[in-house]
């Protein structure tokens with residue numbers, strides 16, 4: 001059985017770090033409120049010349065280096081983003097060109113904060129279906145550019161950055177002892193589309209628009225949706241919370257992360273948390289967190305790793321993989 005195995009990982013963050021105390025100068029908020037309600041202490045904000053494609057390119061180069069590969073070795077590039085450099089072409093083709101790659105295919109996936117989960121699931125389907133042997137999967141965002149910087153209920157929450165992994169076809173035995181993606185669980189429900197959305201777009205206002213969120217409403221649904229897709233991943237593979245080495249959640253809010261882990265009986269010392277450093281970077285948050293925990297030696301080859309996310313749409317999903 002063909003499995004999609006992680007061969008390399010990398011990330012890139014904008015140079016500029018913005019602390020909560022700098023936020024206090026912009027809107028009526030406090031470091032205490034932000035830390036207590038979200039766990040966020042700082043975020044990176046893209047500066048002049050830094051865009052979703054430039055951050056994605058840097059993350060991609062780091063992942064290719066780690067894998068010992070070049071763009072010539074890739075078949076497909078998939079970029080998860082809700083903040084593309086342009087409405088079209090896809091940010092993926094922009095990055096493809098920046099990498100000097102002129103073969104294969106490149107396209108974007110748009111599932112907001114669940115984007116990386118959707119992109120990995122798509123890459124895995126391409127690989128297992130024989131359409132590609134190596135896929136570069138990138139989550140890249142510049143949410144700072146769609147924030148309403150006068151709205152304290154949203155502008156304190158988000159940050160910019162990019163992370164990437166290279167997935168490669170490898171023969172497995174078909175058991176959960178295999179390295180690679182073991183299951184992908186995807187969900188969406190557009191009935192919730194107005195709870196977290198951008199109030200503009202090419203076909204409506206002709207403008208880019210700003211992010212709008214009913215935070216409390218999103219929060220209310222988050223833990224239930226996250227635990228639903230995690231339990232589905234356990235059911236699909238016959239694994240349990242005890243088998244996990246690491247939970248790498250989407251980093252929106254420390255309270256959502258802790259609540260989901262507690263509900264599933266996953267000890268907090270097995271949970272990778274980077275929301276304090278990066279804020280919510282939407283589709284970039286999981287690959288950024290993976291990069292931190294794999295670089296500092298926490299995630300090791302052979303570890304069972306669970307990824308999960310929930311966000312605008314709503315969309316939600318999980319990936320269980322052996323590193």
Ligand code: UT7
Nearest residue numbers: 029030033037113152153156215216218219252253310311
């Ligand atoms: O990644 C996609 C998924 N997104 C999420 O997962 C976000 C989900 N939602 C959340 O994380 C939380 O709902 C928030 C962090 C957005 C808000 O936390 P909360 O505990 O739900 O707060 P709240 O919205 O109920 O607001 C509590 C109070 C309000 O004041 P009153 O009405 O009680 O007087 C807000 O006006 O906090 C006030 N408030 C703030 N105060 C200081 C809202 N934003 C701020 C702020 N600074 N930045």
